[in-house]
Amino acid sequence: MDYDSQNRTLPHNPLKAIVAPRPIGWISAMDRDGRLNLAPYSFFNAVADDMVAFSSSGRKDAMTFAESGGDFVCNLASHPLREAMNDSSAPLPRGESEFAFAGLATAPSRKVRSPRVAGAAAAIECRWLQTVPLRPLDGSEPTNFLVIGQVVSIYIDDRFVADGRVDTAAMEPILRGGYFDYFRITPENRFEMHRPKGGGDFKRP
Template sequence: MHYGPDNRTLPHNPLKAIVAPRPIGWISAMSRDGRLNLAPYSFFNAVGDDMVAFSSTGRKDAMTFAEEGGEFVCNLATWDLREAMNDSSAPLPRGVSEFDFAGLATAPSRLVRPPRVADAAAAVECKWLQTVPLTPLDGSEAVNFLVIGQVVSIYIDDRYVTDGLVDTAAMIPIMRGGYFDYFAVRPENRFTMRRPKGAGDYKGG
């Protein structure tokens, strides 16, 4: 079948079920006046060796706080924190702390003002670079915004560093699928492939 403007027979847009599983950017940000926001974004990824981006539908607090404060933190969403991560997506009034609502402790970041989730296995501290309005083909006003940050420091729980390498699977990251689906990355699902000769190895990811 084909799904598009001329065929909407499926009850939901299948894009999120196809572009999946997706990493979750669990974004903590602080407003100009020091209020905190914590929210998960599944339109999130690394977009360079030292840059990340997340996309917000509408000008939500994570985006506006990142702009106001000029900084944000991407906390790693993991299996043990799945319920708290989900709770932090509740539509709370502006300035009400999702940390408090989800029962999460904060820990100070190293180079940015917004704190990280204290129990997160890893957290990426970022300086806000720009927000790009994603204007649709028809030229109508943008409702989606791409928030780009440069990584300035990374926290990793020492338990997940072995022989100088981060053991991603041991942290059991969770990822977003379509609808209400999530996926967990576990050690038993890991496999390794070396790049073809001349294509490089660890450098550049």
Template sequence: MQYDFDLPRDRRSLPHSPLKAIVAPRPIGWISAMDKAGRLNLAPYSFFNAVGETMVAFSSTGRKDAMTFAEEGGEFVCSLATWDLRDGMNDSSAPLPRGESEFAFANLETAPSAKVRPPRVAASPAALECRWLQTVPITPLDGGEAKDFLVIGQVVSIYVDERFVADGMVDTAAMHPIMRGGYFDYFHITPDQRFTMRRPKGAGEFTGS
């Protein structure tokens, strides 16, 4: 079976694009940002990942509030979405009017960040504090107007709940992160699903600071 985007929707081999189901599970960037007036926005983005040793990025389809607030305030925070916080994460994706706080709508408490203005989700076990670097419009093949925007930030400080640090390393699986799949699917990471592999001889071990 082939699924071709250049065919009209009613002639494609599947009723919905399989891309999100194949590129999965995907980390969720739970982005909090603050505009110049101090208004908060909180929203989950599943097109999110680390793109360097101290760089992260999320992609916004359309100029949504998380992106524009990050640009205005010059900062944003990525809180870890977990199993215990799944309902709050989902509620924070509601299409609220600009400037209405998703923290309040989803009954989520804020906690102050160490080096940036936007707060993190207080109940989240980890958060990346970022300074906005740039927003890159992604021009499609036909050269038309960009509909997707890549927002890049540099991580300047990281919060981790000390309960999830052992022997100097963060125990990711113990935090029970959730990840996004296709359609309405999510994945739940647990410690029993973890496995370890050492890199080949000469390939090195840990890098970065």
């Protein structure tokens, strides 16, 4: 089967089902006036050792608040918080708190103004670096924007740190698939592989 924008042989674009599962950037941001926004973004990832990025379809509040306030926080979306994460995606009017709507408490960040989700197992504090308009091939006005931030501090719940390593699986992150699908990481589905000699930067004990 072949699929492209001209040959729509499937009812839905399969890209999100193929590039999956994807980490979820649960972005909290505060604008210069102190208004808060919290929303999940599945077009999200680390893009360097100390940088992360998320893509906004349209100029949504997480992006504009990050630009206005100069920072944002990427909260870990985990299985215990899955319903709250989903609730925070509701299209609320600007100024109405997704934290309150989803029944979540805030906690102060260490190095940025934007707060983190108090119950999140981990949170990545970022300074906003730039927003890159993603202009399509036809040269039309961009409708998607890549928001890039530099990591300045990371919060990790002490329960998930052992022997100097973060236990990712114990935090039970949830990942986004296509359609209405999500995936869950657990200790049972973890496996380990070591790179060839000289590959990677993690020093084995």
